[in-house]
Amino acid sequence: xxxxxxxxxxxxxxxxxxxxxxxxxxxxxxxxxxxxxxxxxxxxxxxxxxxxxxxxxxxxxxxxxxxxxxxxxxxxxxxxxxxxxxxxxxxxxxxxxxxxxxxxxxxxxxxxxxxxxxxxxxxxxxxxxxxxxxxxxxxxxxxxxxxxxxxxxxxxxxxxxxxxxxxxxxxxxxxxxxxxxxxxxxxxxxxxxxxxxxxxxxxxxxxxxxxxxxxxxxxxxxxxxxxxxxxxxxxxxxxxxxxxxxxxxxxxxxxxxxxxxxxxxxxxxxxxxxxxxxxxxxxxxxxxxxxxxxxxxxxxxxxxxxxxxxxxxxxxxxxxxxxxxxxxxxx
Ligand SMILES: O=C(O)CCC(=O)C(=O)O
Numbered sequence: 001x002x003x004x005x006x007x008x009x010x011x012x013x014x015x016x017x018x019x020x021x022x023x024x025x026x027x028x029x030x031x032x033x034x035x036x037x038x039x040x041x042x043x044x045x046x047x048x049x050x051x052x053x054x055x056x057x058x059x060x061x062x063x064x065x066x067x068x069x070x071x072x073x074x075x076x077x078x079x080x081x082x083x084x085x086x087x088x089x090x091x092x093x094x095x096x097x098x099x100x101x102x103x104x105x106x107x108x109x110x111x112x113x114x115x116x117x118x119x120x121x122x123x124x125x126x127x128x129x130x131x132x133x134x135x136x137x138x139x140x141x142x143x144x145x146x147x148x149x150x151x152x153x154x155x156x157x158x159x160x161x162x163x164x165x166x167x168x169x170x171x172x173x174x175x176x177x178x179x180x181x182x183x184x185x186x187x188x189x190x191x192x193x194x195x196x197x198x199x200x201x202x203x204x205x206x207x208x209x210x211x212x213x214x215x216x217x218x219x220x221x222x223x224x225x226x227x228x229x230x231x232x233x234x235x236x237x238x239x240x241x242x243x244x245x246x247x248x249x250x251x252x253x254x255x256x257x258x259x260x261x262x263x264x265x266x267x268x269x270x271x272x273x274x275x276x277x278x279x280x281x282x283x284x285x286x287x288x289x290x291x292x293x294x295x296x297x298x299x300x301x302x303x304x305x306x307x308x309x310x311x312x313x314x315x316x317x318x319x320x321x322x323x324x325x326x327x328x329x330x331x
Contacts, residue, residue: 002201002232002257009224009238009261010198016262021224022239024066024078039069039237051176054169054285055278055294056085060177070237071227073213073251075178079244083270084278086244087297088289090219091306092166093190093315095120095293098142101161105140124305136309139192146187146322146330153206155187155322157330163188169288171215171319174246180213184321191316193263195221201232201259204249204320208330212321213250219243219317220310222266228257242266243310263314271307274298 009016027040043065053059058080068074081089098104100117108116115122119139126132145163146155168185175183187207191199204214218241225247228236236257241247249256279295286294296302323330 001235002228005236006201006259006261041067041069043067049176051173052285054173054288056082056088071253073253074227075248077246081244082278084274084298086219088294091297094306097190102142102144103147104142106138137194142190144188148189166289185319186322187320189318193314195263195265195312199260201257203255203257207320207322209321209324213248215319216247217317218245219315221314222264223260223314224262226259230256271300273300
């Protein structure tokens with residue numbers, strides 16, 4: 001059933017029927033009411049743990065968060081970022097994260113060391129349009145923290161690069177607000193999806209710790225995301241993940257099948273210069289971000305190449321805790 005639904009949404013020959021895709025923006029539900037058609041419930045979010053805020057993220061009491069009642073443990077926070085916040089994380093994912101010592105998918109037979117160690121710099125400097133397109137389309141993932149091993153599906157104590165402090169702080173903020181105060185961000189995959197690309201159905205079971213939640217952040221174009229059950233027999237639900245959305249896979253859904261059968265170009269370009277209002281407000285937690293980048297992304301000239309990239313691509317940051325509580329390394 002999962003594969004059939006995946007194929008329907010992926011299909012290039014016909015435009016798929018999107019009427020069943022859950023769009024939380026269409027849902028008009030009052031606090032704690034259940035939307036019967038969608039099986040979506042609005043969650044009430046407080047800041048009872050009094051978390052340290054981070055520039056570029058709205059106050060938790062202003063978040064709109066939803067639970068999918070047919071998929072217990074799935075939570076969607078509908079874009080809790082400011083526009084500058086979205087630009088910041090997009091730029092981090094493009095300019096900084098796919099750099100040595102982080103690992104990227106770029107094959108050594110197809111790309112030289114300069115591209116494989118600092119892809120964005122080479123892309124930014126590339127003046128040949130065919131080569132630019134080849135380099136742009138080839139980037140599909142980067143890993144850091146504990147590196148995900150796509151072949152063995154096992155983590156290795158020796159295979160790690162530092163986990164970025166800003167990303168760690170952001171994930172801990174989301175985790176703490178949702179009550180996962182002990183969450184430790186230890187492994188990340190950033191997935192890059194040019195329009196037309198997909199990610200087939202799988203479960204994330206490499207982590208020794210399979211009970212900590214998984215945080216998945218989307219920037220750029222919209223994904224159709226499928227969430228199913230623990231077997232491929234169960235029919236998945238389809239949901240739009242839009243720029244800025246944070247999806248949490250926790251509890252019963254942590255080990256469920258999921259996939260991205262389609263990227264849809266919906267996001268308008270944001271290419272204006274931003275006012276400095278949110279920078280002036282950003283003194284709280286500003287030590288947690290690269291504030292130089294946070295300021296620069298508001299400038300339309302600096303932002304332009306990043307904006308061009310997400311004009312036809314989606315970026316997903318997928319963060320997991322690897323170790324069990326109390327462990328300091330893999331056994
Ligand atoms: O792109 C997404 O939303 C999902 C990514 C994912 O499932 C993964 O990295 O395991």
